[in-house]
Amino acid sequence: DGGITQSPKYLFRKEGQNVTLSCEQNLNHDAMYWYRQDPGQGLRLIYYSQIVNDFQKGDIAEGYSVSREKKESFPLTVTSAQKNPTAFYLCASSIRTGVQYFGAGTRLSVL
């Protein structure tokens, strides 16, 4: 099945720890995105990438890092510098029309 796979579904972070959220797509889409969603809020853009080996900061990039070494993969690392990481993280990919397809999301909590 074609789609976007995010893992894990649930993740717990200890204080001072870096954690990495996985996002893989087999839709052959060039662009990929990471969003953060807090309860009752909309989606806020963390990072996006339009092509392999290139990515841009979104509106809330501080405390996060990404890489885009392969077209299919766009992992997000939540660093210890992100002091309030508890949220629902969504990965998406798109073609030039801008229509975005989302993964099922990862819920990150702090222990």
Place this chain on the structure above:
Amino acid sequence: QKEVEQNSGPLSVPEGAIASLNCTYSDRGSQSFFWYRQYSGKSPELIMFIYSNGDKEDGRFTAQLNKASQYVSLLIRDSQPSDSATYLCAVTGGYQKVTFGTGTKLQVIP
């Protein structure tokens, strides 16, 4: 001013009625406009997209775009309880950067 604004709701409509959801945006250079539906605890899914001024219909859904007034709306005819969800408006500008509104929660009352 927020780049994409939506009334958070909740918007309550009786079953079978028309639900009207509105969205305004600030960037006049915006090119593409999208409506996504998000059920509680789930990821967003695309309902419709629109690029040109006017109306676009797909089944019970109609998207309306007015670039001069910088608003886009979504009409849902014959609303069903299964339509109860949060509806997110999204706008694309340059470099395919997408900005989402905070969403409008719709409740369809049986």
